[in-house]
Amino acid sequence: MAYVYAPLQSDKHTMKNIFLITLIIAVLAGVAGFFWYKHHYSPTLSEGVTECDTFTNFRDGEHIPLDTTKQRILLIGDSMAYSLMFRAKNYCDFNGHDLFVVTYVAATSQTYAQSDTLEYYVNQFKPTYIIFVIGANEMFALDGPQRGKYFDRIIPQTHGIKTVWVGPPNWKEDTGINKAMMEKFGKKQFFLSKNLHFTRVEGDVAHPDRKSGTMWMDSIASWIMRDSYFPIRLNRPDVTNPIHVDFVRLVVKVPKRHNADSTQTGDTPVSDEEDVPVSTEKDVPVSTEKDVPVSTEKDAILTPDDTI
DSSP: OOHHHHHHHHHHHHHHHHHHHHHHHHHHHHHHHHHHHHHOOOOOTTOOOOTTSSOOOTTTTOOOBEEEEEEEEEEEESSSHHHHHHHHHHEEEEEEEEEEEEEEETOHHHHHHOHHHHHHHHHHHHHOOEEEEEEEGGGGGGGGGHHHHHHHHHHHHGTTOEEEOOOOOSSOOOSSSSHHHHHHHHHHEEEEEETOOOOOOOOOOBBBBBHHHHHHHHHHHHHHHHTTOBBBBOOOSOOOSSEEEEEEEEESSOOOOOOSSSOTTSSSSSSSOOESSSSSSSSSOOOSSOOOOOOOOSOOOOOSOOOO
């Protein structure tokens, strides 16, 4: 019995060593896997955002595949959204997407930060993709370089929906809003418009005319597909000037807080102030070259102190 017993003890000792070595390898592999995952896929939150599901900023060099599925695109921002919406409608029709447009006259990043307007329309239209165009009304703000702080309050209103940010079509050098947005979002989530060459609506120093609006949207669409963190199918359509834009809401006055859960598409928000539709009909005909007036004031020509 003693002759048989010794090998058994040896076998047990060997198995114990194998188990310990296997355990150590598994722990090391787990640690290595954790740091590899953190380096390649961990989201980086924008400064000031506390909820991890509100904003994702992928690392440079990561391959982001093109999303070819149908999208519900919300084009929202200041009145420059109106300049983009006609060509955006071409893209959506051509690529099988739905388009919803909110053009908020005189809006700034501060305006959106101090209200839940974006969240309200996110809840109403339930988009899968957001194009947020802003900055024209704060091109000459004295605190331009510090305006990134307002986006910390806007970002959570996207509810984690893929969002790209579009800067203003500069007609003069700005005081820092473009820099603030670039620092906040980076070149993969922020489209810098200021270096494009625009022609303007007659009598209007700020708003691009229809031809330039088409060029602008073409440039944005190309950037979204090829260079952004959130590429979706936006192949260039071979037509221009759609007959109708499905839904446009021209927001002239917005209460400080919307009741975001109170309405369905096309309804009037429950508040003491109403949004002003562009048309009394559901669809807005595109039969004129004139843009929506930027204000009801008697002066039609904008100056650097005016809002858009």
